[in-house]
Amino acid sequence: MGKVSEKDKQLLLLKSTTFFKSFSDADCETLLQFSRIEKYSKGRYIIRENSFGDSFYVILKGQVEVVKESKQHGTIKLVSLSNGMCFGEMAVLLKEARTASIRAEDDTFIFEIRLADMQKVDPDVGEKLFYQFAVTLAQRLEFMNTQRVKGE
């Protein structure tokens, strides 16, 4: 039996993630030319609080924790994020420093793409990516609006 190539493994990871459900095999292949997939072992930082960056991230497999540093309480965990969820987009869109650190809780596979590369990729593939990020933020805002109404 032949070995599965690294590229095939990456394609499988992308296609098994809900974030990329509207992407065809050809779309995923195109996307991989402008992005990278990296494995982060448990405890390793993907993003550091207060750093500046121009990348968006999607969790393909595994789990990460969002943490903040506090002088009084040390490192505080805010929330866990898992398969299909994205992070890093707020700092890129608002052109601000990262407001928290992101650390792998398990061995985790992360898809990363720079904003400049999203603009270079084939426009039809780029459209799916830009649309999916916009929809993700809209869903998040809708959820927060619902929580706010429940709390009132």
Next chain:
Amino acid sequence: MGTEGGPGNRPLTNLERWFILLRRSEFFADFTDHDIAAIIKHGTFHLLKPFTRVVREGAEEHSFFIILDGRANVMKADAHGKQQQLATIQAGECFGEMALLLGRRRAASVLTEVETHVFEMGMSGLKELDTPLRNRFYYAFAVTLARRLKEMSTKKAG
């Protein structure tokens, strides 16, 4: 709407006025003049009297709007059916993009407070734009939503 005149001080045409208003709005800050000219062809401009309902809470419609001139209030019915004002939308700001992106019913009503110029675009209009321009729209939506999320998080923490 502005006192600029056209060449030779002739009155501005409607197209020129709309171009200037769209050009000024924060939503289109990263769009080129060429983009704005293309967008004008695929949207609709409305001049609305004060207290005109632009969108109705619960309606199944999905266009998004930009206030070009004037202002409007976001209203929502409370548990007793009484209308409560949630926010004011100023010139240059947009609304309705959640319904467009998520295909939901309108979460609130929007009523003009004064005479207001509004630009409206639906998904069909967006689909008529070329793909790179449509991508700039999605990016602009994402920036708008990110700002709102940050505002909401800040209020919650405060």
